[in-house]
Amino acid sequence: MKRRQTAERRDGASQSRTAWHAVLRSWVLHHQLSATDSLHRLLGNPVSSLMTWFVIGIALAMPVGMFVALENVRSVSADWDSPAQVSLFLRPEITLEAAQLLEQSLLQRPDVGATRLITRQAALEEFQQLSGFGDVLANLDDNPLPNLVVVSPPDGGLDGAAAEAMLAGLQALPEVENAILDMEWVQRLNSLMQLSRRLVVSLGALLSLGVLLVIGNTIRLAIENRRQEIVIVKLVGGSDPFVRRPFLYTGIWYGFGGALASWLIIAVTLGWLRGPLSSLAVLYQSEFRLQGLGMEGGLALLLLGGSLGLLGSWLAVARHLRAIEPD
Amino acid sequence: MITFDRVSKRYPEGHDALREVSFHVERNEMVFLTGHSGAGKSTLLKLIMLMERPSRGQVLINDQNLKDVSRRKIPHLRRQIGVVFQNHQLLFDRSIFANVALPLEIAGYQHREIGRRVRAALDKVGLLEREGDLPVTLSGGEQQRVGIARAVVNKPQVLLADEPTGNLDPALSSEIMHLFEAFNQVGVTVLVASHDLSLISRMQHRIMTLRGGNLIVGASEP
Ligand SMILES: Nc1ncnc2c1ncn2[C@@H]1O[C@H](COP(=O)(O)OP(=O)(O)OP(=O)(O)O)[C@@H](O)[C@H]1O
Ligand SMILES: [Mg+2]
Numbered sequence: 001m002k003r004r005q006t007a008e009r010r011d012g013a014s015q016s017r018t019a020w021h022a023v024l025r026s027w028v029l030h031h032q033l034s035a036t037d038s039l040h041r042l043l044g045n046p047v048s049s050l051m052t053w054f055v056i057g058i059a060l061a062m063p064v065g066m067f068v069a070l071e072n073v074r075s076v077s078a079d080w081d082s083p084a085q086v087s088l089f090l091r092p093e094i095t096l097e098a099a100q101l102l103e104q105s106l107l108q109r110p111d112v113g114a115t116r117l118i119t120r121q122a123a124l125e126e127f128q129q130l131s132g133f134g135d136v137l138a139n140l141d142d143n144p145l146p147n148l149v150v151v152s153p154p155d156g157g158l159d160g161a162a163a164e165a166m167l168a169g170l171q172a173l174p175e176v177e178n179a180i181l182d183m184e185w186v187q188r189l190n191s192l193m194q195l196s197r198r199l200v201v202s203l204g205a206l207l208s209l210g211v212l213l214v215i216g217n218t219i220r221l222a223i224e225n226r227r228q229e230i231v232i233v234k235l236v237g238g239s240d241p242f243v244r245r246p247f248l249y250t251g252i253w254y255g256f257g258g259a260l261a262s263w264l265i266i267a268v269t270l271g272w273l274r275g276p277l278s279s280l281a282v283l284y285q286s287e288f289r290l291q292g293l294g295m296e297g298g299l300a301l302l303l304l305g306g307s308l309g310l311l312g313s314w315l316a317v318a319r320h321l322r323a324i325e326p327d
Numbered sequence: 328m329i330t331f332d333r334v335s336k337r338y339p340e341g342h343d344a345l346r347e348v349s350f351h352v353e354r355n356e357m358v359f360l361t362g363h364s365g366a367g368k369s370t371l372l373k374l375i376m377l378m379e380r381p382s383r384g385q386v387l388i389n390d391q392n393l394k395d396v397s398r399r400k401i402p403h404l405r406r407q408i409g410v411v412f413q414n415h416q417l418l419f420d421r422s423i424f425a426n427v428a429l430p431l432e433i434a435g436y437q438h439r440e441i442g443r444r445v446r447a448a449l450d451k452v453g454l455l456e457r458e459g460d461l462p463v464t465l466s467g468g469e470q471q472r473v474g475i476a477r478a479v480v481n482k483p484q485v486l487l488a489d490e491p492t493g494n495l496d497p498a499l500s501s502e503i504m505h506l507f508e509a510f511n512q513v514g515v516t517v518l519v520a521s522h523d524l525s526l527i528s529r530m531q532h533r534i535m536t537l538r539g540g541n542l543i544v545g546a547s548e549p
Contacts, residue, residue, distance in 0.1 A: 026435025033432070232416050235376070236430045236477065237406035240399070326378050 030245060038249040042257070049257070052218055056258025056305070059211050061265040063204035064293070064301060068266060070196055072291055073189070086170055088149040089178040099147040102175050106151060111166040113154035120145045130283055146177065208308060215254050215312030219247055223320045231326045240321070247317050248310060255309020259302045266293055328354045328485060328516040329375060334384035336370050336540075343540050344370040347384070350535060350546040352518060357511040358545075359527040360520040362537035368520040371537070372487050375518075376410060377401045389484060406434055409478030409515075413490035415470045417462045423449070423473050424458040430481040448476040452506060468499040475503070479510055486510055488519040492526070500526055
C-alpha cells in the first residue's frame, strides 16, 4: 500500500489527501493497537505488574501524601494568620473584679481593638466539657486555671513592629503573668511549612527519579524478553517508531497504574486518619475538615505518573532498542 | 531487479566473505544461489536486506542504489522484499494468522484488508484451516510454509530465501521449491540460497555458485 500511496500522491492534490488520510488512519490504528496490546500484556502478568505498580505507587504516595498534609496545615493556619491575638494569662492572685477592671482599661489603649475575658470558672467548665476529664477535674479542690484576657488588635491589624510593641506593653502590666502573641507560632509554623515544602519538593524529585529508573529498568527487561520479536519485526520492515511504540505504551501504563496505586494509598491513609482528626477538631472547636487529593489533584497525579512512565520508557528504549538489529 | 557490481564484504574480524561479486537478476527471474558452507550465500542475501553493508562495490535493487538508503529508510526497503529464513523466524506466542499479518500491520493496512490478504496467502501455502493455531503445533515444513506466506503476503516484488529447505525431507523440499516457482510465475523475482544441488539442478533455473566468497558460476553481467 505504501508504494501505491506514493504513486497516488504524485497523481494529484485530492488523491494525495486520501493517501495522507490512509497514513494517518493506520498511524492511529497502530497507536490503538500498541496501547491495548501492551495493557493486555501487563494484565496478563498480574502479579509482577501489581508489584511494579505498587513500588511506583509507594514512591509517588510519599511526596504527594506529604503535600496533601501540608495543604491541610496551610488551610488551618490561614484562619489564624491575622489579626494576631494576644492571650494575657493573669496572675493567680488577680480576682475576677480586678480582671474585669483590667479588661475595661485595656479597651482604652489605641493598639487594642477588642477584648474578651475568659474567667477561670468558664475556662474550667469548658475544659471539663471538652476533655472528658469532668469527674477528675470536679474532684480537684482548686481550679488550677488562671483568668484569661484575649486581646485583639484594632480593625486592620497591626504590622509586625507594632504587634511586638503591643506585646511588650501588655507583658509589662503588673496583673499579667504571661502574654503570648499567637502570631508568634503562626510565623514559626509558616517558616516550618516553607521548609517542609522544600523538603517535599526535593523528596518528590528524588522519588520521581526513582520511579523513572524503576520504569526504565522494567522496560529494559521487557525489551530483553522480546528481543527475538523485535528482530523479526525489524526484518519484515518495522520502523523504529513502530518497534518503539508498544514499549512506550507499556511505560505509560506502568506510570499510570503506579499513579492510581498511589492515589489509592493516599485515599486509604486519609480515610484512616479522618475519624481521629475530626474528633480532634471538635476538641479544638475547629471547623477543620481533612482535605484529600480531590479530583483535580488525582488527575494531576495520573498525568504525572503517565509522563514519568513515558519518559522512563523513552530512556530505556533509546538506550536499548537501537542495539537490537537482525544478524 | 537485483544488481551486484564488484561487491566485496569483509567482516570486522578480517574475513573476506565476498570478493568482487558481480551479477544481475532480471525482473521476474528465478535464480538459485549455491556453494559450500561458509561460501558467502547468507552474506549476499544480507546485503540485499541491508542487514549488512558492503565493504566495497554497489548493490542495486529495482534501480535503487542501496548506498543511498539511510538507516531510517531501511524499513521501507525491507517492506518491498519478502524473506524466508531457514529457521522460520516466527513469533511463537502469536497465532499463525497474526504471524502472517505482521508485515501488513507494519504497512498500516486496515483490519478487513489484512484478513483478506492473510487468508489469500495462507490459502496459497495450504494452511488456511490452521490460521488460529500457534506455530508450535505445526511441523517443520508447515512452519516453513507460514514463513513463506508471511514473505509474500505484502505482494513483494522480490522474494529471498536462505536455505528454505534446510532440514526438510526431499518430498517436502521439492514441494517448497515448487511453491517458490509458483510465486515466480505470477511475477515475483525470486532468489533462493540452497546447497541442495540435486534438487535445484532438477529445476529449470539459473544457478549461481559461490566458492570462498567468489562467484565462480552463473553470473550474468549487468
Ligand atoms: N557476522 C559475522 N561476523 C564475522 N564473520 C562472519 C559473520 N557472518 C558470516 N561470517 C563469515 O563469513 C563467511 C561467509 O558466511 P555466510 O554465512 O555468508 O556463509 P554461507 O554460505 O551462508 O554458509 P552456510 O551454508 O553455512 O549458511 C563465513 O566464513 C563466516 O564465518
Ligand atoms: Mg548461510
